[in-house]
Amino acid sequence: MAKAFSGGAGGDGSGGSRAVRGALTVLAVLTAVTVGSCTVQTDNLDDGARSPVRIEVSHPPADGKPAGTATPTPTTTPKRATPPPAPPPAVLWSRGDTGRDVRELQARLRQVAWLYDGPTGSYDDLTESAVKGFQGKRGLPVTGKTDTVTWQRLLRMTREPGQWELFLMGGQPAAYPDPRCLTGRVLCISKTSRTLRWMVDGQTVSTVAVRFGSQYTPTREGVFSVYWKSRHHVSTLYDSPMPYAMFFSGGQAVHFSTDFAARGYGGASHGCVNVRDETAVAAIFAEVSNGDKVVVYW
Template identity: 70%
Template sequence: MSGCTVQTLEPPAEGTTDGPTPAGKTPAGTSSTPGASPDDAKPSKPKPATPPAPAPRTLWSKGDRGKDVRELQARLRQVFWLFEGPTGTYDGSTVTAVKGFQGKRGLPKTGKTDTVTWERLLKMTREPGKWELYASGGQPAATPDPRCLTGRVLCISKTSRTLRWMIDGRTVSTMDVRFGSQYTPTREGVFNVYFKSRHHVSTIYDSPMPYAMFFSGGQAVHYSSDFAATGYYGASHGCVNVRDEGKIAALFSQVRNGDKVVVYW
């Protein structure tokens, strides 16, 4: 006999096997599926659905009015999506312009100005100046000159480009006006209406001057079809042009020879 002794081998403790697991045997605490953990057998909980992003808030839409709409229109004019106005009224032309701007940038073509549309427009434009905001008129009339506060006065502001018809300090009506160019400026100061001519035609320029009310040499307040058609993109030869024929027709019927005219900045 050899000098070797027989050693009794104790079975290994469960869960500590180093080698491969015998076929048909699964160590305690493990899954029968290769690579799976005990938790894999449990049903998984459904993940909560991601809520949809909130729709952008509408700022202005058709029918709205005000200075914010006027600024929107002025900015749309800067990027050549709107060619009319600004008027301060969200009209059909504004809806069409907004749709075009939105479609060009892959935004929903709603025609409504929402927060996303407005932010995109702000990045592409600059803050409009006063003349851009009132390129087609509509600017509030300036505070009357002190010389306008007594009597019957055509109170004409070059700053706001407006005419107030005033009687004893009370404003009866207001209207948009334009003036002469730098080469033919409208005179400033205090004058009086000295001649009225309902169907006047200029003898110098051979152009109609309806509802003319002359106050200084050949300069008069009168209706201008060119002003009505082109707005402030033109100028007179020194006269005070009125664009609203209905308003100046009413004014012509009320003004008398001798009434005061004040032209000021």
């Protein structure tokens, strides 16, 4: 009985070793089942030999996401830079400015009925008021200064003014004197530039803007002389005042005209040479003498 027991337990020891290994295998399987988070893999199971048991433990990720899932890198949307404020429109002309450009501004303001005087070429209080009215009507900042926005708006609403629109109230450059004006004391009158030069020995003493007769009552051209001066003259034919009259051809004279001062070249004389600057014509009247030459030319 003792021998049989010894042989059954392993005899030479091999049987006992197989029994121990089998028990360990069962224990490992039970452990895998109990733990639940581990798996047991066995290869080449047979009666003679078994491969080593490999146990792989899979730990759940700390963030709860499946293994192998990349965690996206948080991105920050850049803030859009605030653009700097637009610069105010540049001022082209304002009160006190003078010149040809101011004349054009005034002529265009006349076209849209915001200015009734001028053009004078001087940005005065009337021009400033006209610009303010134009700006306010169009919803622009009311400054009275002509900036680029105001000017562009006015350009779109008007046309290019003609030469006489620019010099409606005078101030145009005088034409070169006729050769007959270069000697002696002369009232040198150009129909082309609509100007009168008071000249002494070829030198211009003063220049004023003038207007002439209409198509039906034209001012005569040629060389004449002053034959009569009348400070407070009133026309017997038209019953109109002709102050500072200097007669040179029949009833035609150089004199101050309130109508020319008010309307500019929108009107015409009955043949006389009208002057709109009363102060200037008064000074010329004081210097001119009977017998002084008068030249009227194109």
